[in-house]
Amino acid sequence: MTAAIPALLNAMTLISILMLVGLGLAIIYGLMGIINMSHGDFITVGAFSLALVQGLGGSFWMALIVAPFIGAVLGFCIEKTIIQFLYKRPLGAIMATWGLSLILQQGLQLIFGASPQRVISPIDATVEIFGASYPAYRLLLIAMAVAIMIAVHLFIRKTRFGLDLRTVLQNPEMADALGIDTRRVFTAAFALGAGLACIAGVLLAPLTAVIAQMGTNYLARSFFVVIVGGAGSVPGVVAGASFVGGAETMFNYMIPAAMSQALVLVLAVILVRFRPNGLVAR
Amino acid sequence: MEKSQKTFARLWALIGIAALITIYAAPLFLGVYSASLFRDAMLFGLMALGLDFLWGKTGVLSFGHATFFGAGAYGMAIVSTEMGLGPVAGAWLGLLGGIALAAALALIIGYFLIYGGVRGSYFTIVTLALGVIAKLVVLGASDLTGGDAGLLGIPSLQFPTRSGPQPLPEIGQYWFVISVVCLMTLAVWWACSGRYGTLLKSIEDNERRAQALGYNTSAHLLAVFVGSAAIAALGGALYATTVGVVATDSIDLALSTQAIIFVAIGGRGTLFGPVLAAVAVIWLEQKISSFDAQLWPLFMGGLFILAVFALPNGALKGVERLAAKLKGAAK
Numbered sequence: 001m002t003a004a005i006p007a008l009l010n011a012m013t014l015i016s017i018l019m020l021v022g023l024g025l026a027i028i029y030g031l032m033g034i035i036n037m038s039h040g041d042f043i044t045v046g047a048f049s050l051a052l053v054q055g056l057g058g059s060f061w062m063a064l065i066v067a068p069f070i071g072a073v074l075g076f077c078i079e080k081t082i083i084q085f086l087y088k089r090p091l092g093a094i095m096a097t098w099g100l101s102l103i104l105q106q107g108l109q110l111i112f113g114a115s116p117q118r119v120i121s122p123i124d125a126t127v128e129i130f131g132a133s134y135p136a137y138r139l140l141l142i143a144m145a146v147a148i149m150i151a152v153h154l155f156i157r158k159t160r161f162g163l164d165l166r167t168v169l170q171n172p173e174m175a176d177a178l179g180i181d182t183r184r185v186f187t188a189a190f191a192l193g194a195g196l197a198c199i200a201g202v203l204l205a206p207l208t209a210v211i212a213q214m215g216t217n218y219l220a221r222s223f224f225v226v227i228v229g230g231a232g233s234v235p236g237v238v239a240g241a242s243f244v245g246g247a248e249t250m251f252n253y254m255i256p257a258a259m260s261q262a263l264v265l266v267l268a269v270i271l272v273r274f275r276p277n278g279l280v281a282r
Numbered sequence: 283m284e285k286s287q288k289t290f291a292r293l294w295a296l297i298g299i300a301a302l303i304t305i306y307a308a309p310l311f312l313g314v315y316s317a318s319l320f321r322d323a324m325l326f327g328l329m330a331l332g333l334d335f336l337w338g339k340t341g342v343l344s345f346g347h348a349t350f351f352g353a354g355a356y357g358m359a360i361v362s363t364e365m366g367l368g369p370v371a372g373a374w375l376g377l378l379g380g381i382a383l384a385a386a387l388a389l390i391i392g393y394f395l396i397y398g399g400v401r402g403s404y405f406t407i408v409t410l411a412l413g414v415i416a417k418l419v420v421l422g423a424s425d426l427t428g429g430d431a432g433l434l435g436i437p438s439l440q441f442p443t444r445s446g447p448q449p450l451p452e453i454g455q456y457w458f459v460i461s462v463v464c465l466m467t468l469a470v471w472w473a474c475s476g477r478y479g480t481l482l483k484s485i486e487d488n489e490r491r492a493q494a495l496g497y498n499t500s501a502h503l504l505a506v507f508v509g510s511a512a513i514a515a516l517g518g519a520l521y522a523t524t525v526g527v528v529a530t531d532s533i534d535l536a537l538s539t540q541a542i543i544f545v546a547i548g549g550r551g552t553l554f555g556p557v558l559a560a561v562a563v564i565w566l567e568q569k570i571s572s573f574d575a576q577l578w579p580l581f582m583g584g585l586f587i588l589a590v591f592a593l594p595n596g597a598l599k600g601v602e603r604l605a606a607k608l609k610g611a612a613k
Contacts, residue, residue, distance in 0.1 A: 099586025106579035220414040262418035273398045
């Protein structure tokens with residue numbers, strides 16, 4: 001029994017990470033339909049902002065507040081200069097955002113260097129749960145992920161902006177006719193998605209090596225979190241992350257890590273083929 | 283109108299012949315090192331040709347075409363070095379094995395996806411995942427693939443001579459590769475020039491309508507997908523046998539995206555354009571990297587954005603448009 005608890009918590013940690021990583025993409029890809037190949041790099045930017053804030057003497061919590069602003073500003077600039085011209089050209093958007101991803105990665109590496117950035121976890125302690133000791137930071141991560149998911153869900157469901165967003169995404173022409181500034185909503189949604197990715201980056205940073213290429217690891221997986229779950233809803237992200245994260249943790253106990261990641265992607269592809277609308281269909 | 287078209291066609295034919303002669307004569311004035319770079323670039327051009335056959339002719343974008351290039355390269359390496367065949371039989375069977383492996387993969391994956399109605403951006407993301415899966419599998423199955431280190435000692439292709447089978451000399455290898463690439467390009471161009479090209483175009487424009495006209499569009503898309511994978515694999519297998527080693531960079535996501543940039547810069551659907559673009563981009567990469575290796579990814583990123591905004595139909599069309607504008611201004 002005590003062996004099962006760390007396994008369960010490991011699964012929940014990975015699921016939380018994937019939820020956070022997928023959340024921003026659920027808005028940008030799931031709702032707006034933009035295949036944002038630079039999503040992984042928004043996560044990297046978040047992790048680097050933590051390193052930067054801590055390097056300047058700030059705390060983890062300060063970074064958690066600063067990072068989403070950096071992300072949102074970045075997202076705003078990118079939407080205004082590149083994405084807004086490509087809503088009718090999905091393949092153009094894929095290529096342009098991939099180019100952007102290369103530039104962001106190499107730019108970060110040129111500025112900060114190739115060696116891993118130093119980040120400090122806010123808590124180092126371990127906690128005893130049912131007789132098994134577990135790093136407290138991971139529990140914090142799980143709690144934060146749940147809180148953020150609920151907050152975003154309420155934001156999209158209950159606020160005026162959320163209503164505008166859902167209206168625009170369902171029918172842009174009609175929304176336009178009703179007097180909603182659709183272009184502004186798109187810009188804001190993209191900035192929101194980028195900001196959320198940066199929060200994910202901050203929370204993720206203490207658990208991995210913070211290098212310029214770290215986002216690439218999450219790119220394919222975050223797309224499948226969104227697609228497997230069902231495009232563009234918070235419950236969909238939860239379902240997708242649970243599927244991908246749960247399966248990966250389980251396989252990790254049986255086969256080497258590279259193979260288990262490959263196997264999960266294969267399963268995800270098969271699932272997408274048979275349930276193209278995802279687990280939680282709208 | 284007709285006359286001017288005829289002179290135009292003649293002009294293109296002349297340019298083509300002149301280009302061919304230059305390409306064949308290149309090692310004589312470029313030197314052996316540059317020629318070998320050019321040769322390798324042409325093999326990446328073959329991957330670009332494969333991708334253009336799919337993306338340019340049917341509009342289906344694969345974000346994981348290096349999977350097939352890599353399947354060709356690894357198939358070649360595994361058959362020729364780990365099956366206990368001699369270097370002569372090993373290399374030729376490896377070439378076939380690599381292509382067969384990629385074609386079989388494409389057939390299974392393509393059947394599963396294309397007949398399942400996966401199209402458009404979904405197809406692109408799924409093929410992106412395929413590339414990631416392929417690399418993870420190569421890393422995971424290190425007993426067979428050598429993992430991160432790759433496989434060494436892949437034999438060269440040998441041709442019968444009076445004193446038994448011999449590998450080609452450097453310049454002969456160059457000519458062999460150039461000939462294969464030119465022939466494949468011509469073959470794809472010829473296949474797409476008539477009714478078949480029109481059919482593929484109609485599938486790209488409106489698949490439902492092509493279906494309603496009685497065409498089995500899934501079967502055609504699958505055939506093109508397998509063909510395009512086989513062409514990329516031919517490039518990969520030849521690359522492995524000429525260079526002698528294969529490593530994970532020949533199955534990497536970065537290579538898949540390079541194939542896309544070759545096609546985008548060369549002009550989607552022009553077939554010759556992507557091959558030339560592969561050579562041009564790789565040449566540019568060499569130049570810029572010799573200046574500072576860290577700059578190249580920035581340039582590559584810029585190229586992607588440039589391709590989307592400034593050259594939506596490729597550099598050739600861009601030049602053509604510019605020429606037309608100048609002609610208009612001259613009148």
